[in-house]
Ligand code: ADP
């Protein structure tokens with residue numbers, strides 16, 4: 748990543764009109780992400796991707812609601828990779844991105860997509876969904892740039908490890924926020940957010956837009972720079 752390439756990318760982002768994009772190749776994104784998408788055979792964006800990725804690339808916080816199967820995973824993973832890339836994140840920089848998912852199964856699915864589209868990046872990424880050896884898991888977390896995890900397991904680590912470093916975090920993703928809340932994780936999420944720096948970007952995705960999801964958005968998204976998107980596929 749040379750300086751000129753990053754400057755070009757920043758210029759493309761500021762010149763970019765978030766409307767009227769249909770394919771991933773039209774997005775102002777880095778070569779590694781573009782390559783990962785191409786190698787994974789992703790070409791045309793879904794409705795929620797078209798509406799949220801351009802805004803998220805410009806740094807906006809997002810509450811995105813779209814039904815299951817509409818492509819929400821790429822809607823947050825692409826901005827996540829780009830945020831770290833544009834911040835010149837290296838493996839030595841510690842944890843830069845956190846993705847919270849309600850269940851182990853969904854966390855594994857997110858991680859698989861991240862491995863596919865992030866294959867040309869050099870970030871370290873890991874899953875933390877509870878294992879037998881908590882100490883080994885903590886040692887591993889300290890070396891990760893991108894962490895995909897379930898809320899309960901993360902809070903357990905935060906409570907047990909004094910040196911758990913979240914102070915550099917650039918981007919927080921809450922995926923399936925409605926399910927996270929249905930599963931009774933509201934207090935856990937509140938406690939996690941207390942540990943995070945305020946000047947981060949937050950992307951919150953949900954299949955439904957309930958009052959409790961809107962409440963969580965109010966708590967976690969930036970009050971003056973957030974977009975609320977509700978995407979329905981056109982027939
Ligand atoms: P959601 O999180 O909204 O339920 P996913 O992100 O799991 O949806 O995506 C659902 C399916 O659609 C996955 O199989 C994924 O690979 C596929 N998909 C997502 N985005 C695209 C796209 N732009 N083009 C083709 N397939 C896509």
Ligand code: MG
Pocket residue numbers: 819820922923
């Ligand atoms: Mg999903």
